[in-house]
Amino acid sequence: MRVLITGAAGMVGRKLIARLAKDGTLRGQKIAALDLHDIVPPQAPVIEGVDVAIHTGDLAAAGATERLVASRPDVIFHLAGVVSGEAEANFDLGYRVNLDGTRALFDAVRLASYAPRVVFTSSIAVFGAPFPDVIPDEFHPTPLTSYGTQKLMGEALLADYTRRGFFDGIGIRLPTICVRPGKPNKAASGFFSGIIREPLSGQEAILPVSRSVVHTHASPRSAVNFLIHAAGIDGSTVGPRRNLTMPGVGVSVGQQIEALERVAGSRAVGLIREVPDDTIWAIVKGWPTRFEARRSRELGFTAETSFDEIIRVHIEDELDGKVAS
Amino acid sequence: MRVLITGAAGMVGRKLIARLAKDGTLRGQKIAALDLHDIVPPQAPVIEGVDVAIHTGDLAAAGATERLVASRPDVIFHLAGVVSGEAEANFDLGYRVNLDGTRALFDAVRLASYAPRVVFTSSIAVFGAPFPDVIPDEFHPTPLTSYGTQKLMGEALLADYTRRGFFDGIGIRLPTICVRPGKPNKAASGFFSGIIREPLSGQEAILPVSRSVVHTHASPRSAVNFLIHAAGIDGSTVGPRRNLTMPGVGVSVGQQIEALERVAGSRAVGLIREVPDDTIWAIVKGWPTRFEARRSRELGFTAETSFDEIIRVHIEDELDGKVAS
Numbered sequence: 001m002r003v004l005i006t007g008a009a010g011m012v013g014r015k016l017i018a019r020l021a022k023d024g025t026l027r028g029q030k031i032a033a034l035d036l037h038d039i040v041p042p043q044a045p046v047i048e049g050v051d052v053a054i055h056t057g058d059l060a061a062a063g064a065t066e067r068l069v070a071s072r073p074d075v076i077f078h079l080a081g082v083v084s085g086e087a088e089a090n091f092d093l094g095y096r097v098n099l100d101g102t103r104a105l106f107d108a109v110r111l112a113s114y115a116p117r118v119v120f121t122s123s124i125a126v127f128g129a130p131f132p133d134v135i136p137d138e139f140h141p142t143p144l145t146s147y148g149t150q151k152l153m154g155e156a157l158l159a160d161y162t163r164r165g166f167f168d169g170i171g172i173r174l175p176t177i178c179v180r181p182g183k184p185n186k187a188a189s190g191f192f193s194g195i196i197r198e199p200l201s202g203q204e205a206i207l208p209v210s211r212s213v214v215h216t217h218a219s220p221r222s223a224v225n226f227l228i229h230a231a232g233i234d235g236s237t238v239g240p241r242r243n244l245t246m247p248g249v250g251v252s253v254g255q256q257i258e259a260l261e262r263v264a265g266s267r268a269v270g271l272i273r274e275v276p277d278d279t280i281w282a283i284v285k286g287w288p289t290r291f292e293a294r295r296s297r298e299l300g301f302t303a304e305t306s307f308d309e310i311i312r313v314h315i316e317d318e319l320d321g322k323v324a325s
Numbered sequence: 326m327r328v329l330i331t332g333a334a335g336m337v338g339r340k341l342i343a344r345l346a347k348d349g350t351l352r353g354q355k356i357a358a359l360d361l362h363d364i365v366p367p368q369a370p371v372i373e374g375v376d377v378a379i380h381t382g383d384l385a386a387a388g389a390t391e392r393l394v395a396s397r398p399d400v401i402f403h404l405a406g407v408v409s410g411e412a413e414a415n416f417d418l419g420y421r422v423n424l425d426g427t428r429a430l431f432d433a434v435r436l437a438s439y440a441p442r443v444v445f446t447s448s449i450a451v452f453g454a455p456f457p458d459v460i461p462d463e464f465h466p467t468p469l470t471s472y473g474t475q476k477l478m479g480e481a482l483l484a485d486y487t488r489r490g491f492f493d494g495i496g497i498r499l500p501t502i503c504v505r506p507g508k509p510n511k512a513a514s515g516f517f518s519g520i521i522r523e524p525l526s527g528q529e530a531i532l533p534v535s536r537s538v539v540h541t542h543a544s545p546r547s548a549v550n551f552l553i554h555a556a557g558i559d560g561s562t563v564g565p566r567r568n569l570t571m572p573g574v575g576v577s578v579g580q581q582i583e584a585l586e587r588v589a590g591s592r593a594v595g596l597i598r599e600v601p602d603d604t605i606w607a608i609v610k611g612w613p614t615r616f617e618a619r620r621s622r623e624l625g626f627t628a629e630t631s632f633d634e635i636i637r638v639h640i641e642d643e644l645d646g647k648v649a650s
Contacts, residue, residue: 091489128565128566137465138464138465139463139465140462140463140464140465140466141465141466142484142565142566143481143484143485144488144565146485146489149481149482149484149485152481153478153481153482156468156474156477156478156481157474157478159467159468159474160468160471160474163469164416164471240453240467240469241453241467
């Protein structure tokens with residue numbers, strides 16, 4: 001079993017690598033080789049008996065993706081991408097990385113003619129307001145950001161390339177991953193994690209939108225579970241609609257804060273400072289709220305069932321079970 | 326008023342040119358110049374007082390689209406495309422013309438920084454089975470052909486480029502255009518017209534699918550009406566969802582044949598020969614049936630209201646009102 005991960009230096013990529021290192025297997029087979037790609041060098045894990053190769057550079061550059069698939073990885077996790085805030089700020093970069101890079105990778109796989117499993121991380125940003133109360137699996141994607149547009153185009157390619165037999169693709173629309181560990185990134189969704197992560201570490205956090213904003217979340221641990229499950233799923237059970245909205249916890253920001261109070265007390269909640277930001281609001285107001293995610297649940301994808309659980313996963317996985325007091 | 330038409334040598338392109346020549350105006354303004362583009366030289370109409378320029382070549386070739394928009398056309402009708410059967414048979418050609426060509430044109434307009442109206446002909450091929458009985462405007466596009474995938478990606482770009490203010494785009498999802506005049510083309514949908522057109526001219530026609538197949542049609546005259554209406558519509562009334570499913574007549578093949586009998590008699594119907602074709606069936610079975618088309622009707626788009634009317638439009642526009650007897 002040979003595994004390729006693009007975007008391997010990102011948060012989800014690093015957690016996926018750690019999980020693969022721990023499991024030692026994927027799809028029930030021993031992992032023999034890991035190819036890791038990112039624009040910056042991903043950290044090479046030391047895993048006994050596994051050949052690890054590090055690749056860096058621009059996926060859209062001539063020849064880059066051909067080199068990545070030359071070793072014919074059995075499973076390709078395509079996580080690479082410019083995040084929403086950056087794709088909105090830099091039009092050319094977003095299209096180059098998120099669309100051209102994805103297409104270049106898919107075309108390299110097509111031309112290698114060996115039909116591996118490709119798992120592509122799409123996003124609920126493919127959806128755009130207005131929405132029904134709960135968004136069904138059959139609801140049309142009408143993105144309101146360039147990032148969402150690029151992800152939608154990647155989904156369309158994935159479905160067509162799968163239909164044509166070039167590879168066996170599964171697109172997973174990730175909800176917002178929360179609580180993101182570490183420093184904030186440029187994603188407009190950063191505050192959803194910040195208002196939990198910072199107070200749990202005794203730091204002040206900025207809330208740039210109203211508490212009434214409803215959004216769907218899953219933990220980084222769930223994101224990795226989605227990826228592993230998508231790698232192992234029997235493609236013939238999925239049918240031609242290859243892009244699946246993942247399950248998650250749909251809550252308002254107010255409910256997030258109530259969960260924080262239940263898990264970590266009122267002192268943590270007191271560290272949240274409301275500073276409205278019109279730029280973030282302009283992006284967030286077009287984002288989806290709650291999802292049915294019926295198909296993905298039927299296909300065996302699972303996530304947390306409450307925001308309290310999402311906070312506890314963060315405390316377990318990132319804080320050694322400890323909360324600042 | 327300067328107008329650019331890509332795909333100007335195609336059936337819809339030629340009819341649009343004839344209509345513009347007859348009207349002499351678009352959006353209430355006198356047409357001063359017509360730029361016509363296609364891969365083969367479109368026929369130059371002679372219109373008094375209108376400068377007509379003919380452009381030929383591959384839209385995706387370097388510099389081609391920059392040259393087309395250098396004269397800053399006020400309205401761009403982007404009709405160019407490889408049809409469904411051909412895009413399915415020739416993967417590279419389909420993506421090059423339908424995706425890369427469209428993106429190149431949109432990017433040339435973006436870089437010219439003057440935000441014209443762009444009317445893009447998409448297709449109901451963006452939808453893929455299974456469907457509800459009547460497909461609502463909010464139903465998700467899940468194409469089952471490469472052609473439909475390419476059109477969906479064009480729609481996504483159109484919406485994002487419009488949102489960004491690069492141009493003011495309207496995407497119109499054409500139903501199957503019926504009755505197509507002239508010879509059959511490579512579209513898998515060709516028989517929908519053939520079974521009407523050939524008998525009306527005293528010729529035999531092949532029906533390659535079951536009479537129970539339901540599909541939505543509009544006449545070439547309606548297609549031109551959609552384009553003219555889309556050019557004139559106030560973009561601010563459309564909102565961010567720029568791609569509209571056009572109205573049409575949803576009927577079974579059996580109902581088409583009944584209409585033919587009502588309009589032209591049983592002798593015409595006797596010229597239809599049923600010869601099932603699995604290749605055509607494999608494509609057609611994934612196609613949509615009936616549409617709600619609520620938004621487009623509310624925005625003032627109109628089509629025929631019966632298949633009898635579609636046949637009569639063909640007899641008026643193509644046969645000088647005469648049917649072979």
